[in-house]
Amino acid sequence: MFQEIEQIKESYINLQSNNLIDDMTESDTREKLVVPFLKALGFTEDCLYRERPIIRGKAIVDVEVRKNGKTILLVEVKRASVNKLDPHLYQLTSYLSSREEIEWGILTNGKTYILVNKSLKADFNQKKVLDYNIFHKFDKNTLNYFTYNYIFQNKLTHYLKFTRQYEILKSKENKNKVSFSRYYETINKYFQYLEKTIGYRDIKHLNAEDFIQFNKNDILESYKRNKPITKINTIKNRYAHIKNFYDLFEKEKLTDENPFKFNISDKELVDIYGLSLDEEEKEPLTVDEIRCILEGYEITRQPERNKLMFLLCLYCGVMREDLLSLKITDIDTKKKTITFRDKTFVLPQEFINRIENYIFNIRNKEFNSDYFFPRKYRNSTEEPLSISAINTIIKKAESFLADGSNSREVQINPEKIKGMLAKKLFEAGFTLEEIISITGISLGTLSAYINTESIIERAEVKMLDKRHPYRKLFKEF
Structure with a gap:
């Protein structure tokens, strides 16, 4: 389709360079520009009927598009030299109104195409759903909405109408x-x-x-x-x-x-x-609370798997989709690394030992999948664990804290854990650049976890007079 549109553009440019645009009749515009455009959109030649009577023989529409014996679209063509199409909207909408079964129409001068829907509850000049100029920045999505497939088969253009x-x-x-x-x-x-x-x-x-x-x-x-x-x-x-x-x-x-x-x-x-319920800043999980959560996972159905999910969120600040897409090949036990998409983390040896134990003594006995956290689906095929299952497993940590001796209400989900990690990294002396690199949190979002006062307190500006980017300018004064 897009190659054909490029050819139509070339035809238009050739007509323009030869000063033929002003001399083109509506019939010329239709055959040289509009019909090729309609064909590119999926309207075949056998569907296109030229100059058909539309209002009891009193008016003629330039192209009537039929499918299975029914008229589905009217196309009103203006001369290529006509620059403003809006004044002609009334003509097309009146044609559409005269035929109960026809909902869609196109008004065009061969360069601009206006898609019209008569069912819109509006004045005739507001019934435009979409317009497209073949010389504007090429937009495949916009052009798709004009196609036979989008209007009449999968009907996705109807969303645009709504x-x-x-x-x-x-x-x-x-x-x-x-x-x-x-x-x-x-x-x-x-x-x-x-x-x-x-x-x-x-x-x-x-x-x-x-x-x-x-x-x-x-x-x-x-x-x-x-x-x-x-x-x-x-x-x-x-x-x-x-x-x-x-x-x-x-x-x-x-x-x-x-x-x-x-x-x-x-x-x-x-x-x-798993979103934040309020704006109140929550303190990160303490070491004792983390131990309480890990003990709580011991009584769950797959304790080692569940603990690993929680610990990976805690150490790497990863999200649900990271856990979901993690594969065995993303882990290098010799180098002690784990890679989530384009980010690699070095893990402590003890963490690697726990991962190896899970892989060889638990996971591999039940699954033969590339995914680190797999599940068996209905037809016994092995797929990654679902997002909802990961949500449930991580959120379960809230109940372990609520049941503990020093209970407090804490929302626990990958987003919250990532935020807590960012704050703890800052407290441990990591720079903002390092925190952004580790967690993937944007600079603007970091302020939700690390307040500005804390950043200012840590900052110590040294040698401003020698390091200032405009110091040479100020020396000129």
Whole structure:
């Protein structure tokens, strides 16, 4: 498809360089530019019917697209020399309105393509779902939404229609563009996640589990972006944004079901996502508390495996996906190293001994998998342990502390352990650069674990007059 679009661009440039654009009729524009574009999008020649009567013989549409005997799309073509297409939106929307069965239309001059949906509850000039200019920065995702596959087969373009409808409704309710952009970003990201995971599903059939999985996925991705999501308010705001989407659709009678009337308590959010419930700074785990946790794991089903998970989080500050993807080949017992993706840690000999004991005396007797923490799936194939299982194992440490003699309430999850590790490393004299390198926490996020006062107290600025980057400039005064 993309190669064909490049060829259309070359054709347009050739026509322009030969001063032929201004002389092109609508028919010329259609055959030389628009039809090749439609074919590149997956609309075959046998589906394209030229100059068809559309309103009881009173009007002619340039291209009528049919599939299995039914008209599915109208394409209104303007001369290539026409620069502004918006004034012609009324013409296309009136054509669409005259035919009950047709929902989608395209308005074009051969260079810009405007995708229109008549079902949008809006004035005719607001029924634009998307526009695409073949000479703008090449965006494969945008172009996909114009294809036959995206509009009529997998229907992923319908998510874009819903987003556009929300934008129209929200603009009437709230004129604050900054506020709306946050809502729009959430909803757009949610639909993009659904596109990649479950494909198209009517909005009334989405549910709480879809929302939960969306957030779990984005929390994992946030660490890869080095901008970790650590606060419950982020998830609560997202819920409010998507609920507002459904509330508006329900109010306008655009859906008869609202799957976002469920409530998730703060406690449930902690359990599901392992995020911070409040902003209060918690003291890191003490050595005695860590011993208490390790003793608690002794009575669990797989004590050595569970203790290793907890200890790897404690020593390396790793996340769930790191534990999930860890393989036997990532461990070098001779060099005493363990590698998580692109980061290698040197381990104490005692830790290596514990790992070797787990591999040879426990794990290898039950599994024959490349993964360090495997599980047997339904068909007996061996896969890495699931994210939810890792969550449960790490979180179990909270109950061991609660049952201890010096009990205190502490949230324990990989994010919290990473933060505690950062603080303990700082107290042990590690530099901020070293802490960032070890934990992967960004400089901006470190302030959530190490307060600024502590950093200032440690800082001792020496020889500022000789080391200042602008010292040469000041010598000129």
